Amino acid sequence: MSLFLSVVPVGRAAEIAKNLAAPLPAERVPLDEALGRVLSADVASDIDIPGFTRSVMDGYAVRAGDTAGASEASPAMLTLTGRIRMGAAADHPVQPGECTYIPTGGVLPGGTDAVVMAENTEPFGGEILIKKPVADGENVIRYDEDFQKGETVLGKGRRLSAQDLGVLAAAGCAEVPVTKQPRIGILSTGNELVPVTATPKTGQVGDVNSFVVAAFIRDHGGISVPYGIVRDDRAAFSAALARAAGECDAVLISGGSSKDDRDMTADVIAGMGEVLVHGIAIAPGKPTVIGRAGTVPVIGLPGHPAATFVVLVAIVRHLIDGMTGNAAPDPVTVPAVLTTNVPSTKGREDFLRVALKDGMATPLFGKSGLLNTLARSDGVLRVPAASEGFEKGSRVEIILW
Amino acid sequence: MSLFLSVVPVGRAAEIAKNLAAPLPAERVPLDEALGRVLSADVASDIDIPGFTRSVMDGYAVRAGDTAGASEASPAMLTLTGRIRMGAAADHPVQPGECTYIPTGGVLPGGTDAVVMAENTEPFGGEILIKKPVADGENVIRYDEDFQKGETVLGKGRRLSAQDLGVLAAAGCAEVPVTKQPRIGILSTGNELVPVTATPKTGQVGDVNSFVVAAFIRDHGGISVPYGIVRDDRAAFSAALARAAGECDAVLISGGSSKDDRDMTADVIAGMGEVLVHGIAIAPGKPTVIGRAGTVPVIGLPGHPAATFVVLVAIVRHLIDGMTGNAAPDPVTVPAVLTTNVPSTKGREDFLRVALKDGMATPLFGKSGLLNTLARSDGVLRVPAASEGFEKGSRVEIILW
Numbered sequence: 001m002s003l004f005l006s007v008v009p010v011g012r013a014a015e016i017a018k019n020l021a022a023p024l025p026a027e028r029v030p031l032d033e034a035l036g037r038v039l040s041a042d043v044a045s046d047i048d049i050p051g052f053t054r055s056v057m058d059g060y061a062v063r064a065g066d067t068a069g070a071s072e073a074s075p076a077m078l079t080l081t082g083r084i085r086m087g088a089a090a091d092h093p094v095q096p097g098e099c100t101y102i103p104t105g106g107v108l109p110g111g112t113d114a115v116v117m118a119e120n121t122e123p124f125g126g127e128i129l130i131k132k133p134v135a136d137g138e139n140v141i142r143y144d145e146d147f148q149k150g151e152t153v154l155g156k157g158r159r160l161s162a163q164d165l166g167v168l169a170a171a172g173c174a175e176v177p178v179t180k181q182p183r184i185g186i187l188s189t190g191n192e193l194v195p196v197t198a199t200p201k202t203g204q205v206g207d208v209n210s211f212v213v214a215a216f217i218r219d220h221g222g223i224s225v226p227y228g229i230v231r232d233d234r235a236a237f238s239a240a241l242a243r244a245a246g247e248c249d250a251v252l253i254s255g256g257s258s259k260d261d262r263d264m265t266a267d268v269i270a271g272m273g274e275v276l277v278h279g280i281a282i283a284p285g286k287p288t289v290i291g292r293a294g295t296v297p298v299i300g301l302p303g304h305p306a307a308t309f310v311v312l313v314a315i316v317r318h319l320i321d322g323m324t325g326n327a328a329p330d331p332v333t334v335p336a337v338l339t340t341n342v343p344s345t346k347g348r349e350d351f352l353r354v355a356l357k358d359g360m361a362t363p364l365f366g367k368s369g370l371l372n373t374l375a376r377s378d379g380v381l382r383v384p385a386a387s388e389g390f391e392k393g394s395r396v397e398i399i400l401w
Numbered sequence: 402m403s404l405f406l407s408v409v410p411v412g413r414a415a416e417i418a419k420n421l422a423a424p425l426p427a428e429r430v431p432l433d434e435a436l437g438r439v440l441s442a443d444v445a446s447d448i449d450i451p452g453f454t455r456s457v458m459d460g461y462a463v464r465a466g467d468t469a470g471a472s473e474a475s476p477a478m479l480t481l482t483g484r485i486r487m488g489a490a491a492d493h494p495v496q497p498g499e500c501t502y503i504p505t506g507g508v509l510p511g512g513t514d515a516v517v518m519a520e521n522t523e524p525f526g527g528e529i530l531i532k533k534p535v536a537d538g539e540n541v542i543r544y545d546e547d548f549q550k551g552e553t554v555l556g557k558g559r560r561l562s563a564q565d566l567g568v569l570a571a572a573g574c575a576e577v578p579v580t581k582q583p584r585i586g587i588l589s590t591g592n593e594l595v596p597v598t599a600t601p602k603t604g605q606v607g608d609v610n611s612f613v614v615a616a617f618i619r620d621h622g623g624i625s626v627p628y629g630i631v632r633d634d635r636a637a638f639s640a641a642l643a644r645a646a647g648e649c650d651a652v653l654i655s656g657g658s659s660k661d662d663r664d665m666t667a668d669v670i671a672g673m674g675e676v677l678v679h680g681i682a683i684a685p686g687k688p689t690v691i692g693r694a695g696t697v698p699v700i701g702l703p704g705h706p707a708a709t710f711v712v713l714v715a716i717v718r719h720l721i722d723g724m725t726g727n728a729a730p731d732p733v734t735v736p737a738v739l740t741t742n743v744p745s746t747k748g749r750e751d752f753l754r755v756a757l758k759d760g761m762a763t764p765l766f767g768k769s770g771l772l773n774t775l776a777r778s779d780g781v782l783r784v785p786a787a788s789e790g791f792e793k794g795s796r797v798e799i800i801l802w
Contacts, residue, residue, distance in 0.1 A: 046600075106604070172600065196574075258506055259504065305571075309564060
């Protein structure tokens with residue numbers, strides 16, 4: 001049976017895209033360049049964190065037992081023996097009946113096990129009046145309480161956030177093992193396309209999608225490599241695809257919205273490798289092609305801007321994640337209440353652009369060729385293939401763009 | 402009254418931070434470098450989009466009236482007069498009783514007003530059988546339906562997404578007017594700090610926060626400029642702050658978690674300009690300083706990692722938005738159901754780290770000096786100052802990190 005006739009379910013197409021992707025090799029990058037990169041291996045801490053028991057308050061390091069029963073009316077009185085300096089250990093241990101001034105972050109001196117907040121104390125000559133008891137361990141972070149030496153602090157497949165860089169810094173990971181960033185070529189096809197810098201004549205349109213695709217790739221941790229506009233000429237197209245496939249880890253073909261273009265895209269991919277999917281049960285975005293040129297994954301995107309974006313979110317994301325090893329769960333969804341009925345055809349996953357406001361989702365029913373509905377939308381409502389749609393007032397989950 | 406004694410509400414502190422920020426001047430950047438930048442002016446379309454009425458289907462361009470009443474049993478029969486080529490206008494108009502093959506994206510020829518999908522037709526000699534009627538305008542995007550020439554396509558203050566780049570591309574905006582990226586200096590203070598590449602001795606800790614701060618700045622559209630670690634020495638600190646303030650649009654001071662450090666930070670800022678806030682009614686994050694060195698905004702961040710991150714989200718974000726002119730609404734929140742009671746002190750905004758799973762939010766009650774709870778959290782629950790907390794099972798909004 002011709003692949004052209006068999007439309008593939010979205011989940012299956014995403015799986016095929018992900019399986020086509022070979023995980024990229026690892027490299028080490030300096031910590032300050034690791035934001036948004038994906039860990040290629042578990043990272044364990046080099047050291048115990050913290051490496052010493054430290055105070056989380058400005059106050060007095062004490063033996064908790066010495067403060068038992070202390071109150072405003074009947075404070076405990078401890079002899080002040082000194083002051084902890086930041087960045088250095090105490091010179092001598094604290095004896096029963098004594099205390100030491102300690103700043104936030106200071107090392108607890110030997111003999112002490114808790115810190116009394118300065119607010120709950122009062123100096124009295126060379127003594128300190130303690131007006132509130134503390135429990136053992138109060139107002140301190142104990143040695144290795146955060147992470148233990150050798151413990152995995154962040155796991156393989158984690159896409160690194162700002163907070164994660166802090167964890168790696170604390171773990172002593174100055175160079176981070178990450179997967180290489182996928183280089184993804186973008187080839188625009190279509191005799192109607194002109195560069196954005198040109199003024200389109202009647203019948204021509206600016207090469208809009210390639211900018212959207214490039215930005216999506218960068219947002220998702222890849223490097224976009226532009227190959228410009230190729231005319232609908234089989235030899236020129238084959239040559240451009242061969243070059244892009246030779247230089248990149250994957251190639252996305254943008255444009256080519258007519259059936260002739262799509263057929264040519266599929267034929268050229270087939271001639272250089274294999275077409276695995278030609279048509280997905282998704283709306284918008286049905287005329288998507290997934291295949292490979294040699295071993296390099298190639299996806300032919302639909303021509304309409306909104307359809308392109310839906311396929312980036314539903315399919316291409318999985319290809320990129322497959323290459324980077326990103327183990328992140330599905331994209332963020334937010335619940336919302338539908339403001340209108342949403343009919344849908346069974347057997348096809350519909351991705352409907354919606355605008356979100358105050359927890360209400362309003363579908364933007366514009367044609368998928370319109371950019372303004374895409375720009376006004378905050379995300380998409382996915383209507384599963386088995387569903388005939390949702391009624392007004394339904395609680396639904398919106399995938400944020 | 403000493404500023405040190407008066408703790409400022411979070412909303413007021415955020416407003417002060419935003420007002421301190423001078424909006425940065427505009428510059429023009431190539432479209433493919435505009436992702437994440439903020440528009441400095443409204444962008445109007447140079448052209449009508451589309452510039453011609455075009456088909457959104459592969460099929461036949463017709464006069465809708467010619468298809469009235471057509472059905473499987475009784476198709477309309479139209480004479481095929483040719484084929485529209487992509488990227489070019491039709492040679493001749495279509496007369497009543499005629500049709501022309503048109504690919505998706507093709508220019509509707511004169512005389513036609515709708516497109517019949519190829520699936521609803523059948524060739525019959527030189528004629529085309531039309532088996533389903535179409536309405537005027539069906540399966541076409543009309544001239545200027547998306548955007549009209551001179552119409553604002555995206556407004557000043559918009560932070561540009563991948564989709565937005567598509568809209569700008571269509572509007573013929575090859576160079577985009579954006580505000581300059583704020584250069585934000587990061588100065589770390591504290592005698593306990595050592596570079597991440599060093600192995601901390603007892604009492605020392607790696608300079609963790611500066612990595613978190615730098616990544617947050619980059620995530621939010623700024624350029625982070627590292628100034629390294631300065632010892633707790635007033636002259637050295639003043640000199641470093643003067644240099645950073647001279648070279649940057651704002652300065653963040655990281656570390657300095659003890660009261661002595663905080664006082665020195667405030668004193669040094671006061672000596673070079675003014676301290677506007679010394680203490681915010683926020684937990685964690687109370688010991689935050691907001692001021693200016695000359696006219697350059699300076700924020701002294703709290704020392705604990707989780708406190709730093711909360712202050713970045715609650716305060717520093719507004720400073721950056723003030724400089725870029727980002728008009729985006731508050732950060733994305735998702736509703737969730739609390740798995741435990743959350744007590745809170747009235748008069749103070751609590752920001753509680755939470756882990757999200759299947760719509761349930763579990764507070765991570767760890768000390769704000771711990772990194773592992775920060776890394777395990779998906780966002781924060783904000784408990785307003787007027788609230789005494791939330792009960793288990795409450796529906797709350799979580800601010801995603």
